[in-house]
Amino acid sequence: MTGNGDDFLKGDLITAVAWDSPGKVIGAGAAKVSVRHSPSSSIEQVKEEFHQAREDLEETLANASPNNVGAVRLDEAGRLVIPPLSAEKIPAVAKELREELSGMLPFVPIASLLIELEARTKFLDCFIHAGGRKSKLSMEQKRNILAVLIAGTTNLGLTRMSAACGVSYDTLAWTQEWYVREETLREANTVLVNHHYKLELAKKFGGGTMSSSDGQRFPVRGKSLTARDMNIHGGRVLPTYTHVSDQWSTYGTKQIVPTTREGHYTLDELLGNATDLPIHEHATDTHGATLVNFGLFDLVGKVLTPRMRDLGRITMLRLDTPAATNALYPHAGPLLADRWNEDLICECYPDLLRMGGSLKFGDATASLIVGKWSAASRQNTLAAALKEWGRMRRTIHVTARYLSDPVYRRKISRQLNKGESLHTLRRDLHYAQQGTIVRPHLQDQTEQAWCLTILTNAVITWTTEYYGMAIKELRGQGREVPDELLSFIAPGHRENINFFGFIEVDIEAELAKLDDGWRPLRPTLVNESGTTFLINP
Template sequence: MPGPPRLPKDHGHLRLLEGSYTFIRQFTPKVLEAVRFTGGTETRPLIEALEILRELNATGARNVPDHAPTLFVPARWQGYLDEAAAKGDATAYRHYWELCTLLALRDGLRSGDVYVPGSRRYDNPAAYLFKPAQWEEHRAEFCRLVGKSPDFSEALPLVMDELDEALSDLEDTLKPGDGPVRLNEAGELVISPLTAEDIPSEAEELHGELERMLPNVPIASLLVEMDRHTSFLDCFTHAGGKQARSPQLKRNLIACLIGLSTNMGLHGMAASCGIPYDVLAWTAEWYIREETLREANIVLVNYHHKLPMTSMFGSGTLSSSDGQRFPTRGKSITARHLNKYFVPEGISTYTHVSDQHSTFGTKVIVATHREAHYVLDEILGNATDLPITEHATDTHGVTLVNFGLFDLVGKQLSPRIRDLGKITLYRMGAKADYEERFPTAGPLLTKKANLDLVADHWDDLLRLAGSLKYGHATASLVVGKLSASSRQNALAAALKEYGAIRRTIYAAKYLSDPVYRRKIARQLNKGESLHSLRRQLHYAREGKVTRRQPEQQNEQAWCLTVVTNAVVCWRTEYMGLAVGELRTAGREVDAEVLAHISPARSSAVNYYGSITVDYERELAQLDEKGHRPLRTVATDDPAAGL
């Protein structure tokens, strides 16, 4: 008996789409009629197929001409066309050929291999870069800023020295053969997970004592106090340029920030604080927008950066980014279904966090989009005083394109990569040479980098990095296109080749230095602690985002970031005051112990129940320095913290 029919190479994906052919036909002919597409030489068969499809739509013809190109059809779909042709089924052939054409067009637009002249998002990728004349003006300054030579023959020895130094350290790590990073009998890397960090018991005890000394405040009082110190509410300017500010404006702004960040909404906030809804709605409409929220956030981050206690947490040179998922209520073009995080639909907020626990970047992205495309945006657009030089992510934030671009713009990408031992490591010379110099680590470098390709496009790579560094192009747009580009895109191929070299250098450093691994893990944990704080603040409506438009969702995400940073600022300042009081009383408080204490907690701050926003009354409760008195509760008091 014949066995069951073999599944197609794509496991039936194209056949599933063919079931929606009638629906797709409702709009694709109009799109093809209205938009003209073009591309490089390698996309000529696809452009020709689009012209044929456009003509078929215009004339109403049903059969695909015999000369219609199929070179752009991937091997996993070619079987559908061959089967329809063998059966003489012209209708099925038309369906599959048209679907293959449209899917190839989609992929080409994503990668930039196909483009729409004049479009902001889908233009020729070369349009996102400095024009040659512009680059001539910026090249010398850019190379000086990032420490790169414009001549690859001068840059190459420096990169080779970096790789040799990293491999030398890795060789010393692997030689004993019994450490947490070692080779097994098959010559494969074995990387034992990091042990739990040994946090001094004094840190937990001190943290508890400091918590009991902090005053208990409602969230509205906290925001009033932070405005007293930073004037961050002055950043909320009228969208029409209106200069006069009513006496009640700050009160209304605080109510709006609380309503949007806690997800109560303006209706819920109006019921809670007694300010009429129409007043809050008018304030939010004219004053709260991404531009003003960003400015307010910069003020808070800069204030936090200068607090004496902040330097105990970190230097401000290291940051991390990660996505946080929030379920949505109702339909939204940014919402997607993800079983792992929410049963219906939801969105992601992608946040950038410093090693000082402050959040300096926020962006709402589609939950199914790759996070790696958005890593560089806030790093290059950082307008705070944080001197970020190194950035950590998890596996979702890593691509070869990112490794290459981070180095080219003068930053260090330091991710925590899952299954690091399985990635391909590159060498920059002959295999025999590396195995002779590094007998243990050398055999791990299984592929040789194409240095000629990188050399041929070195100036273009610098021009690309310079275009991003100077804000001529958006990093997420360019990274997304380069990551999806085909092998025929020489610039993308050169960048990925250079990124593979940088990833190999990083991997060798990461594997040979447990302190480096610990630092990255600690920074990513700081991001997780801020996720937890944001989740606690975003409590209303079961934490579901109810706003549907992307602009509204982005504004709400920024409101949450501003309020989160205000809480972190307030807690950092009062923890510093508490430490100062302990030291005045003769207690010795070690700076190394303070490094293990986090301000990213919600204790001592109340944001539930009815909320009273009385700006002047709150100011009257502060002393001449703008502070509240610390609590003096005995460490063993059972009522402490209630």
């Protein structure tokens, strides 16, 4: 090991790596390291990326007009000016299409939605008895599991749910104890995400290659081991940290202590992603833009693309002396203040690879590694090397694309907005007891968070399916529905779903209402002027 890294990375945490020839790794850890370049070739590769990034920034600043207040530019004092992005303009025809499609969706109670979706996905098969019995679930068992899921999601609790659905409290409590746990909830959510990923319309929302993460804080009532008082949020709160794909599906959920930095948990669910989503690029708000995260994302083969604030305070790197850099890049050069410590990277690069291998293959959790290295002292050589690698990746991200490409900045903002918009859907689902969390223990809170994630994905999936049916019907009527408008159709629509009142979980009766497994769309009528009206809205 290098430097003071021995104290933290020891035992079975890190797998040994030995170098044979450039680009080839031998020894016990060869199968566990995803990045197989030698230190020299990896450093040359990142330097090439940096040179291209520097040229892109120079071109952007050189071509910027001082009169163009909306462009990234230098002011008269040579300071970097980064204007905020204007609100994205949604075409009027896209808004009209979204309203029309929403009007065609059938009205449905939440329990009926779940029953219908279960018939197509069989996600309830993931709920296996804790004793290991894998017998086929009966209709009554499916009914009971759905009731428990709704109870956890809506925050009704089992007592109120028993009164709402007519199933005894003892039956619901037994079902929750033996069938509904984090393991089965994760598997059921994976089934829903994979089903949604295969839908044709979901591919219009995004390719499934990008995701974002953000925390949503819920108020807490009573005692809790994980909640904390935070004046900024008006009392005791507990954050749920969720990972959302560019297709609107939520593939990761984690309960965290509110006083802990959210950026420590950015990689956890990303590396633990068991769905079919080929996530490669991940966006966060400024909370995730730490040097340790930039470094670790690159070491595990992912790309961190955060939305950056206060860029004027960020120190960017250079490879040459200030004079040489400014001579080559008169506009961008003065912004590159610090020289990259290439020698430190060469010395510690094998250890950095071992760290990446440990994370990628589960020998250590990302939140543990990020927390430890973020708090490490400057005397820790390996921590310093990781942060130096992160500084280079951050410089490339900022100079190459974030400052140089406004379209790329808008892509990041659009993805973050998807995750934030789902906060409203989750709050609507989590309506009972004024949306407060009353369960005191982390395990119970985690299970409730996964219940909420499953029903959120169920609403997204069901709505995407029926949007697809509505689009097909409009096209069958001879209407032109361009694919480029479909990316503006958000599947978080919930006005046609009833979360309240008596919750009847009658699987056989609900399935009997379906026509070949589907509900009929609400009919529309087009007059001579081309205006579409709902019939019996």
